[in-house]
Amino acid sequence: MRIAVYPGTFDPITHGHIDVIRRARMVFDKVIVTLATNPEKTPMFTLKERKELIELAVQEIPSVEVADFDGLTVRFAEATGAIAIIRGLRAVSDFEYEFQMALTNRKLSANIITVFLMPHEKFTYLNSNIVREVAKLGGDISPFVPACVEEALKKKLR
Numbered sequence: 001m002r003i004a005v006y007p008g009t010f011d012p013i014t015h016g017h018i019d020v021i022r023r024a025r026m027v028f029d030k031v032i033v034t035l036a037t038n039p040e041k042t043p044m045f046t047l048k049e050r051k052e053l054i055e056l057a058v059q060e061i062p063s064v065e066v067a068d069f070d071g072l073t074v075r076f077a078e079a080t081g082a083i084a085i086i087r088g089l090r091a092v093s094d095f096e097y098e099f100q101m102a103l104t105n106r107k108l109s110a111n112i113i114t115v116f117l118m119p120h121e122k123f124t125y126l127n128s129n130i131v132r133e134v135a136k137l138g139g140d141i142s143p144f145v146p147a148c149v150e151e152a153l154k155k156k157l158r
Contacts, residue, residue, distance in 0.1 A: 001029045001030060001081075002027075002028045002029045002030075002083055002084075003028060003029065003030045003031075003032065003080060003081055003082040003083060003084075004024050004027070004028040004030070004031050004032070004082055004083070004084040004085070004086050004115065005031075005032050005034050005073065005076060005077045005080065005082045005084070005085050005086065006020065006021060006024060006031055006032070006033050006034060006085075006086040007034040007035075007036045007073045007076075007085065008033075008034070008035070008036060009035070009036060009038055009041055009043060009050075009128070010033070010035060010050050010053075010054055010128070011041070011043040011044055011045055011050060011128050011132070012044075012045060012050065012053055012128055012131060012132075012145060012149045012152065012153065013050070013053055013054050013057050013128075013145070013146070013149060014123070014126050014127070014128060014131055014144055014145050014149075015123055015126065015143075015144060015145060015146070016088065016090070016119045016123035016124075016126040016127070017088070017119075018057055018058065018061075018146070019119040019120050019123055020086065020088040020117050020119050021033060021058060021061060021064060022061060023117045023119075024086045024115075024117060025061060025062070025063065025064065027115070028084065029063060030063045030064070030065065031063065031064050031065075031086065032064075032065045032066070032067050032080055032082065033054055033058065033064060033065070033066045033067070034066075034067050034068070034069060034073070034076060035047060035050055035051055035054070035066070035067070035068040035069075036068075036069065036073060037068070037069070037070045044132055044156060045152070045156065047068055049152065051066055051068060053146075053148055053149050053152055054066045056146070056148040057146045057148060057149065067080075072108065073085055073105065074105045074108045074109040074112050075108075075109075077109070077112045078109060078111070078112065082112065083111070083112065083113065084112065084113045084114065084115045085102075085105060085112060085113070085114050085115070086114075086115050086117060087101070087102070087114055087115070087116050087117070088116075088117055088118070088119055089116045089117070089118050090118070090119065090123070090124045090125070090126070090127070091124060098114075098116065101114070102114035102116075126144055130144070131144050131145055131149075131153070132153070135153045135154070135157060136157060141153060
């Protein structure tokens with residue numbers, strides 16, 4: 001079985017993330033959406049809330065699991081039997097950082113490859129920061145996130 005890990009903060013998960021997950025499933029037998037702990041970020045949603053939202057958002061995509069971990073992504077990938085780490089690229093500006101991370105991960109584990117996937121062009125501008133900002137300012141976020149995420153954001157901001 002060809003397994004891939006798709007790590008991120010997913011605060012919150014967006015339609016762009018879900019599009020990348022669908023694309024990854026076209027290539028891999030199983031995708032593990034992995035909630036990474038990033039000490040440099042202060043998420044709006046707790047780890048438990050993000051995990052539940054992702055599970056709801058991907059429930060109709062077969063062979064997708066949601067997990068969380070603390071530490072190096074390549075170590076998590078090795079522990080789960082994954083052969084790849086999925087990274088989404090929205091724009092050229094994403095590439096430099098992602099390229100550096102891919103090369104670092106290659107040094108840490110030669111057996112794990114990084115696969116870059118581009119979301120559909122209608123999602124290339126979209127990220128979680130934008131979604132949170134639009135929601136905080138009272139804008140309509142329904143085009144950007146699943147209904148479960150929209151509702152959770154509304155509750156969080158009340």
